[in-house]
Amino acid sequence: MAITSIGASNPLSLPGASSSGAAADGGDFGSSLAALLESVESTASDANAAVAAMTDGTGEVHTAMLALQKAETSMQLTVQVRNKLVQAYQDLMRMPI
Numbered sequence: 001m002a003i004t005s006i007g008a009s010n011p012l013s014l015p016g017a018s019s020s021g022a023a024a025d026g027g028d029f030g031s032s033l034a035a036l037l038e039s040v041e042s043t044a045s046d047a048n049a050a051v052a053a054m055t056d057g058t059g060e061v062h063t064a065m066l067a068l069q070k071a072e073t074s075m076q077l078t079v080q081v082r083n084k085l086v087q088a089y090q091d092l093m094r095m096p097i
Helices: 029-055 061-094
Strands: none
Touching: 029 061
C-alpha cells in the first residue's frame, strides 16, 4: 500500500511552497504569509462570484456552497496562523534576557 505525501494532496497548501519548506524555494517567511493572504483573498472573491452567479440564476447552489466553505476554511486557517504567530511573539517577549 503506497502512502502519498500530505503536501501533494493538501488543498490549503501555499502556492509556490514545496513540501520541503520555503527555504528550499529561496522564499522567505514574509513572502509565504503574503501568498497565504493572497490565496485567502482569491478564495473569498471566488465565493462572492459563485454566490452572485447563483442569485442571478446562472450558477448552481452546490457550487456556491462549496466555494463558500472553501473560503471559510481558508479564513479559519489564516486566523489560526495569526493566533500562533501572536502567541509566539508574546512568548518571546516574556523570556528573560
